[in-house]
Structure formats: C-alpha cells, structure tokens
Amino acid sequence: MTQILEIQNDGPLLVATNYWSSEHASKGFCYLSFNAGTGRLLVPSPMEHFLPDMAAATHAVMTTGTLRGVASIEILFDDHSGAPFAIQLDARQADRLLDDHDRLFPLWAYTANGIAGIWRAVTRAGNLLPDLRPWPEHIPLRSPD
Secondary structure (H helix, E strand, C coil), rough: CCCCCEEECCCCCCEECCHHHHHHHCCCCCCEEEEEEEEEEEEEHHHHHHHHHHHHCCCEEEEEEEEEEEEEEEEEECCCCCCCEEEEEEEHHEEECCCHHHHCEEEEECCCEEEEEEEEEEEEEEEEECCCCCCCCCCCCCCCC
16 A cells, blocks of 8 residues: 655645655655745655755756656756756656746755755756756846846
C-alpha cells in the first residue's frame, strides 16, 4: 500500500509533512510541491550531498517535457558554468505541473531540518529532457517594475 503524502502549509512555508519518513524519501526521490506561488523542492537525506551544487546557482530554470516517454520536470541550477547541476523528476514526484511558462517564482529547497536554499526560478516548456539550456540572458529574471 502506498503512503499518502501529507503537506501542511502556512502560505509559502512548508510547516509539516510525512514525506521525510516515506519510502520515497528513504530511496532518495525528491518531491516538488507548490503553494502560495512558491516551489518547494523536498530534498531527502540521501540527496543532501547535492545541496552545495545547487547552492552555487544564481537562479533555477524549471522545464517541463518528457524523459524516456514519461512526463517529467527538469530543474537546472544555473551557475553559469559549462556543467550546471540539474535534477529530473518524474511528474508524479510533484503535486502539479506548471502550465504557465516564462513565469518567475521563488524556489526553496527543504531538508528535514528546514529551508536549505532559495533561488529565483523561471518556468519554460520543453520537449525532450534533459534540456540543459541556460535561461537566455536577454530575458530578465526579475519582475518588471
């Protein structure tokens, strides 16, 4: 029997979840949740060693597409290098897929101990993943004034 994932929110803050004790977390599967306009990437302990790679990024690019024929999400942590860190998630590892592209939103990484990183993130539609293109520099990553 599959455990039902429970998440309690206070606006954008994740205040409680049973994810950390789930089989998926113990196997190292991240989970992406959205609330109050904020993306929250739940990073289980087997994946925490990637947090420094994520922290090097100035922003994140979230691309929806398909990976091996399965609806998926890629989060590219853009550090302006030739080899940025990226993670691909099966769409079932998220509580929703964003269908409004070129949208700017905050992305927070959570561990069982709380918030471990915050980035400005933007969405885009892709086709096949991986799609490791950086966000085009001519498109601002901030809201218009």
